[in-house]
Amino acid sequence: MDEKPEQDRIPDTPLFDRKRSLDGYRINKMAMGLSKPENREAFRQDESAYLDRFGLTPEEKEAVMTRNWREMVRLGGNLFFILKISAVDPVRITEIGAHQAGMEHDDFLRNRLGKKV
16 A cells, blocks of 8 residues: 555655654654754754754654754655754755755756756
8 A cells, every 4th residue: 555656756866754753753753853943952952863853763863963964864754853953953944955966966966956066
């Protein structure tokens, strides 16, 4: 039932389906916690300890701590939730988009958004 027909798939794009949602529970719960100022401060003070509070796997912790946005999504992170991380150490959404697309930021702005850089 979760399987999509081949024509509905987007190449190199992890689909946020039921399985991925369940797999990403820990990372999404952690990211949603960053909605609270006291959690953002705990994250800033000791990121590893904050992540441990949510039982993240070593793979999930590595993705968060290296700000590997693409990997966070592959591991089940919902982009709307993991964007909360960018509120802690400000990252422009276009930088995240460039990382997701595997592009340099200026190339992303020029090629995907039609911006003059």
